[in-house]
Every structure is written in structure tokens, then in C-alpha cells.
Amino acid sequence: MTGTLVIGSGFVGTGVARRLCAAxxxxxxxxxxxxxxxxxxxxxxxxxxxxxxxxxxxxxxxQVRPERVVLxxxxxxxxxxxxxxxxxxxxHVAVAxxxxxxxxxxxxxxxxxxxxxDGAAPRNTESTPVSPANAYGRxxxxxxEVLLGTAADAVALRVSLVYGHxxxxxxxxxxxxxxxxxxxxxxxxxxxxxxxxxxPVAVDDVARVTAALLDAAAPLPPVLHLGGPDRVTRAEWAMxxxxxxxxxxxxVEPVPKARTRYASRPRNACLASELxxxxxxxxxxxxxxxxxxxxxxAADFGPVTRPPAPARDRG
Numbered sequence: 001m002t003g004t005l006v007i008g009s010g011f012v013g014t015g016v017a018r019r020l021c022a023a024x025x026x027x028x029x030x031x032x033x034x035x036x037x038x039x040x041x042x043x044x045x046x047x048x049x050x051x052x053x054x055x056x057x058x059x060x061x062x063q064v065r066p067e068r069v070v071l072x073x074x075x076x077x078x079x080x081x082x083x084x085x086x087x088x089x090x091x092h093v094a095v096a097x098x099x100x101x102x103x104x105x106x107x108x109x110x111x112x113x114x115x116x117x118d119g120a121a122p123r124n125t126e127s128t129p130v131s132p133a134n135a136y137g138r139x140x141x142x143x144x145e146v147l148l149g150t151a152a153d154a155v156a157l158r159v160s161l162v163y164g165h166x167x168x169x170x171x172x173x174x175x176x177x178x179x180x181x182x183x184x185x186x187x188x189x190x191x192x193x194x195x196x197x198x199x200p201v202a203v204d205d206v207a208r209v210t211a212a213l214l215d216a217a218a219p220l221p222p223v224l225h226l227g228g229p230d231r232v233t234r235a236e237w238a239m240x241x242x243x244x245x246x247x248x249x250x251x252v253e254p255v256p257k258a259r260t261r262y263a264s265r266p267r268n269a270c271l272a273s274e275l276x277x278x279x280x281x282x283x284x285x286x287x288x289x290x291x292x293x294x295x296x297x298a299a300d301f302g303p304v305t306r307p308p309a310p311a312r313d314r315g
Contacts, residue, residue: 119267
């Protein structure tokens with residue numbers, strides 16, 4: 001068996017697997033827990049895997065023999081990582097080390113993060129010195145170092161805030177767009193930082209770029225950045241989402257980052273690339289802005305639920 005192995009079946013991992021399957025590539029999705037969306041529905045197969053377990057990882061790699069591996073693994077809840085820094089780092093580093101050591105001939109793409117920067121610069125390019133803002137950023141940075149120091153054909157793709165559709169019954173929404181959309185549609189308030197800037201990128205665009213990197217014939221640079229074209233605060237973005245949905249933008253309450261779950265995030269979580277336009281196969285890829293993407297996604301979230309108007313006194 002050959003093809004692509006995607007380790008991690010969360011929001012980004014399933015988005016990447018779906019894209020690769022649509023292009024006709026055999027895809028195996030591996031994770032500790034069963035994916036919420038059955039992979040068979042879009043052509044992938046799923047295997048249970050604790051990728052921090054070297055022996056288990058070796059058995060699966062020997063069975064699948066992947067030509068390409070995408071790593072979207074490890075705890076990604078920034079708040080949880082802040083409370084469990086050593087455990088977060090062990091998980092991220094162990095998987096990168098296992099795959100780099102056990103799949104020496106595969107092309108490996110590690111999905112990394114904008115949290116490897118401290119937020120001092122308004123935008124961060126591949127040449128900006130790293131200085132992780134939090135425990136999640138430190139864990140991802142160590143995973144980058146281990147992977148790039150061991151694997152012969154690997155790239156760390158640092159992505160900005162990823163967003164897309166998730167159903168209302170998903171339980172815990174994994175991206176800011178979906179969380180905002182479902183609350184706004186229900187007429188619920190959204191508290192969003194007005195001092196936390198990001199360059200949001202749609203999950204479909206992350207999947208397109210990842211697929212292009214897997215297919216690229218030329219040697220890849222060790223690090224690439226992927227961010228959207230718009231630099232916005234989360235509060236501005238939430239209002240854009242409200243406008244696209246036809247919801248009341250007055251439901252968005254701008255608040256300081258320090259008063260939210262985003263307190264440990266870098267002030268400027270913004271990414272730009274100096275290299276993408278120079279790479280064959282990637283130069284023509286265009287990443288959508290938040291207005292166009294929000295309008296395209298709006299139909300997936302359903303109609304606004306508005307409270308009933310007060311009854312009129314007909315005298």
C-alpha cells in the first residue's frame with residue numbers, strides 16, 4: 001500500500017484528507033479517536049493510532065508505506081497546553097520524531113502555527129526570528145526542529161487561524177468562524193478581542209496548499225507561511241461573519257484579549273510568505289479574503305433565528 005498518511009483527524013486533518021481524496025489519492029487517516037465525520041464518506045480509511053507510541057507508529061508505517069505524510073497531530077487547545085506544557089511538548093515532539101525516523105523516504109508536511117512568534121511584529125514572514133508566545137508555540141517549535149533536523153524531505157507549514165464550516169451539533173466547535181456563526185445565528189452575544197490581530201485562512205485553502213506541497217517536484221524550503229490576505233482583529237472578523245450571515249452585528253462585543261480565552265495568544269498572530277510565490281506549483285494559488293469566504297460559507301450555516309416580534313395591541 002502507498003499513498004498519503006494523515007496523522008490527526010481533527011478539523012484541519014479531515015479537511016486535508018478530504019481534498020486529497022477528491023484528487024484521487026489513496027488516503028489513510030490515523031488518530032487516537034475516531035473522526036466525527038466518517039472518512040469512508042469521502043474516500044479515506046481510518047486507523048486507530050497513538051502516534052506517540054514508537055512501536056505502534058512503526059507498525060502502521062510499515063503497513064501503509066506512505067509516500068507522503070501530513071502531520072496535524074498533538075493537543076491544539078492553546079489553553080490546555082498552557083496548563084500542561086510538558087505533556088504538550090512531549091506529544092508534539094514524539095510524533096514528529098517517530099515519523100521522521102521511521103519514514104525516511106516520505107515527503108512530510110508538518111502543519112505548524114503562528115504561535116511560534118511573540119506578536120511583536122505586525123506580520124511574520126519565514127525570516128522573522130521565532131520566539132514562541134506560549135506553551136503551544138513552544139511545543140510546535142520543538143516539533144519543527146526535530147522533524148527538520150531528522151527528515152530529508154520535510155517542510156513545516158505554519159498556518160494562521162484556520163476556519164470553515166462545522167455543523168451545529170458538533171459539540172465543541174474547533175474554529176472561531178463556526179463558533180461565531182452558530183452563536184450569532186441563534187441571537188447569542190459573541191465576545192471577541194479587539195486587540196488580537198490575525199490573518200485568517202480557510203481550511204479549504206490550507207488543504208489546497210498542503211496538497212500542492214505534497215506534489216511539488218522541486219525541493220521545498222524548510223519553513224513556509226500561509227496566512228490570508230486580511231489582517232483583522234477577532235472582533236472585526238466576528239462583525240464580518242455577522243454581516244455575511246445577515247445577523248445583528250451589535251451582538252459582537254469587542255473586549256480586551258486579556259479578558260478572554262485568547263489571553264496567551266500573541267497580539268499579532270499574522271503570517272505572510274516571502275517564498276510561496278517563488279515555488280513552482282504554488283505561485284498561482286490564491287488564498288481567499290474573509291469577505292469572499294464568509295459569503296461562500298454563509299449558506300452552509302442556515303437561516304438566522306430571530307426572536308419573535310412583540311404582539312401588537314389591536315385594541
